[in-house]
Amino acid sequence: MSIKEVSFLILCLLLCQKATSSCECCSEEISSKATIVNRIINVLTKGNEAGVTYNELEKFVDKFGPRMTGTETLENSIDYMLDLLRRNGLNARTEEVEAPFWIRGEEYAEMTKPWPKKFGVLGIGLSVGTNGANISAPVLVVTSFEELEERRDEVQGKIVVYNFKFKSYGVSVKYRSQGASRASKYGALAVLVKSVTPFSLYTPHTGMLNYDQTVPKIPAACITVEDAELIHRLSKRDNVSVRLFMGAKTLDKPAISRNIIVDIKGWKYPEEVVIVSGHIDSWDVGQGAMDDGGGAFVSWRALAVIHNLGLKPKRTLRAILWTGEEQGLWGAQSYIKVSLTPRHKNEIDNISIAMESDIGTFRPLGLTFSGTNPKSQCIVKHTLELMKAINATELVLGVEGSDIVLFNEYKVPLASLNNDHRTYFYYHHTNADTMLVENSTNLDTCTALWAASSFVFADLNHKLWR
Incomplete structure (x- = not known):
């Protein structure tokens, strides 16, 4: 062991002793x-x-x-x-x-194919709206950003649905906060994000997103866990289309x-x-x-x-x-x-x-x-x-x-x-x-x-x- 290493160990011991002493003093106080x-x-x-x-x-x-x-x-x-x-x-x-x-405004989402169904939906905070009109388009369901990248050639003109597996809020919230811009990069018209929760009784969860300023801002909303799973199951054996309206806007x-x-x-x-x-x-x-x-x-x-x-x-x-x-x-x-x-x-x-x-x-x-x-x-x-x-x-x-x-x-x-x-x-x-x-x-x-x-x-x- 070198002199420098010995000196370092002595310093560490002294600091440790000082911390312990202060700790004991604080303990009494x-x-x-x-x-x-x-x-x-x-x-x-x-x-x-x-x-x-x-x-x-x-x-x-x-x-x-x-x-x-x-x-x-x-x-x-x-x-x-x-x-x-x-x-x-x-x-x-x-x-x-x-x-x-930011103002939410009126909003609704519904499946139009293969059969009609209204969704529980909450627009994501700071999302843009649909410019006063409906967006009607086929959906592309992905379970991760990695799958989005793999299927990027399929995104153009679609509404992307994120049906990720919930791991923890800290891990899964990225789909709500980043999902819109990630999909916009490949030409998505809008995104629907499975609510970030480990448990659901058909309750949509809102929250906030962050737009990447280098790509177009597209509408983003959260749907229930149940509806995200339904869309995913249906999409494996049929074509699924969705209609989305959002009156959301951020005032100047x-x-x-x-x-x-x-x-x-x-x-x-x-x-x-x-x-x-x-x-x-x-x-x-x-x-x-x-x-x-x-x-x-x-x-x-x-x-x-x-x-x-x-x-x-x-x-x-x-x-x-x-x-x-x-x-x-x-x-x-x-x-x-x-x-x-x-x-x-x-x-x-x-x-x-x-x-x-x-x-x-x-x-x-x-x-x-x-x-x-x-x-x-x-x-x-x-x-x-x-x-x-x-x-x-x-x-x-x-x-x-x-x-x-x-x-x-x-x-x-x-x-x-x-x-x-x-x-x-x-x-x-x-x-x-x-x-x-x-x-x-x-x-x-x-x-x-x-x-x-x-x-x-x-x-x-x-x-x-x-």
Whole structure:
């Protein structure tokens, strides 16, 4: 072993020892927060805060329903939230956000050959329409982009149907986001995409696409799993034709919306911030209760409970209810852009951790965490050990978020609500996303985890390391 190798090993041991020492120190400090954590958990699971998150969410989604960016409904819901937050004694403000203004319009799809059948259909967000007319054409069914390439000479003048095998949302969503442009390259007139879900009761799922600007934009819509499979079976033994109409369009003028920002100012390090968040907008189907009413409400309720208990963290606790998430994370993009201006000098650097709930508020299991610094991982691990009363002690490395992923570029530690979301994609972006998905006990325990963990992070002597 060379001298350099020996020196390197010694350095590694010293760093490891330092990290362990810091970890032990933080462990003692975190353990000292146990009484506060238990107060938060008890008031939400047994005390006068129990059931409040569910009741407030129920009133909200039943009053406003879906909250599409660009709609008066979304802006009215933001006004409602501002009033509610202030009536709860919280310091709330808004910041303006510009986002694409996409309108769904009337839409329908039906099979005309070999026999007539209407399809359940939802246009994909940001898709172009059919220019006021029907598109009637034979279909070409493919199960993958590889098959599309192999059969590219058959695509011209067809409606391409993507009937892929669902593997996971992260893997399969590419057909919704990229499918239109991939097929357009070979002359397709439109695409119909099997809904990105592992389970279906004849429910189409919407979502967003990304157009390749080098090829013509063609209409794109999602159909049910059942209809995609039917078309595929029929196409193996007969000619299948489909008629599609979509009134979708994106207006030239952007939509103007607002992020909602709620602060409990830190008493010792007010310039340093711990963020909890969810998005207030939704697609124009269902009620947006799961995606992401639950995430938005556990976030503001976390601050409300901390405020009601009279707790004062060392650094600022901030809840952000993002807008424009569904059309491309526009609220988060705007927030970061503002944070980088000279007026907000070092604001990004002063974020201790950014947390987001946007993968459901089912039974909480713990947190996912993306920070690579071992001291920060240690802090999160020890913080979760305080959550035994609600069985939410699991730490998973990696992060399941949308808006907060944009903070990755700035090395901000990120966390998301780790919960039992096995059925999340059953309801995701569908008319089935209603209050029936939510559960009062789960919302209480999610709020407890969110409030307790964010308070611990905000009340430490040192912000999380990057």
